[in-house]
Amino acid sequence: GAGVSQSPRYKVAKRGQDVALRCDPISGHVSLFWYQQALGQGPEFLTYFQNEAQLDKSGLPSDRFFAERPEGSVSTLKIQRTQQEDSAVYLCASSLVSGQGQSPLHFGNGTRLTVT
Amino acid sequence: SQQGEEDPQALSIQEGENATMNCSYKTSINNLQWYRQNSGRGLVHLILIRSNEREKHSGRLRVTLDTSKKSSSLLITASRAADTASYFCAPSSGGSYIPTFGRGTSLIVHP
Numbered sequence: 464g465a466g467v468s469q470s471p472r473y474k475v476a477k478r479g480q481d482v483a484l485r486c487d488p489i490s491g492h493v494s495l496f497w498y499q500q501a502l503g504q505g506p507e508f509l510t511y512f513q514n515e516a517q518l519d520k521s522g523l524p525s526d527r528f529f530a531e532r533p534e535g536s537v538s539t540l541k542i543q544r545t546q547q548e549d550s551a552v553y554l555c556a557s558s559l560v561s562g563q564g565q566s567p568l569h570f571g572n573g574t575r576l577t578v579t
Numbered sequence: 580s581q582q583g584e585e586d587p588q589a590l591s592i593q594e595g596e597n598a599t600m601n602c603s604y605k606t607s608i609n610n611l612q613w614y615r616q617n618s619g620r621g622l623v624h625l626i627l628i629r630s631n632e633r634e635k636h637s638g639r640l641r642v643t644l645d646t647s648k649k650s651s652s653l654l655i656t657a658s659r660a661a662d663t664a665s666y667f668c669a670p671s672s673g674g675s676y677i678p679t680f681g682r683g684t685s686l687i688v689h690p
């Protein structure tokens with residue numbers, strides 16, 4: 464497709480369930496980012512990949528959060544034993560090159576996760 | 580990377596008026612980007628201004644950069660209801676660029 468695709472668009476999980484969120488970046492984009500956005504807030508950085516390498520995961524809030532990009536294209540963000548505070552929109556973005564912000568980020572429309 | 584801080588947090592204007600929002604940052608930058616987010620959607624890149632540029636235009640958008648004051652402004656001229664959105668800045672500094680965002684400016688344009 465032409466843009467970044469995220470699925471599912473909406474996810475409702477019971478507290479304690481595991482969830483997996485998928486991101487299909489734009490073909491050929493080297494960099495991939497995950498963000499978490501709470502209602503009324505800006506996106507908070509979670510983790511960053513350059514091709515298949517996870518170069519920064521400093522934003523992951525706990526060890527319940529895990530992200531992978533095994534072949535350098537599609538990425539999955541997994542949250543284990545979901546808690547109510549995990550309820551947020553999870554945004555994925557990709558960019559053509561990495562380094563010094565020369566390449567704009569292209570965002571998907573996000574996955575809205577609601578933990579009940 | 581560093582986070583930009585947008586100001587004001589909220590702005591409400593009438594269609595046809597101009598809207599100005601500001602971004603401040605703390606350390607030297609390579610460039611600064613502005614993004615827009617419509618409700619329920621992802622962010623959309625608007626414009627990039629490099630540290631050696633002072634002003635840049637794109638359609639009804641005008642971005643200025645004052646590196647001495649570590650600030651940037653985004654001006655939307657002749658606003659339309661469709662400009663209603665949140666606006667974020669993302670300054671870039673250092674080698675490895677990870678865009679970080681503040682709370683944004685929420686702009687409402689009344690028809």
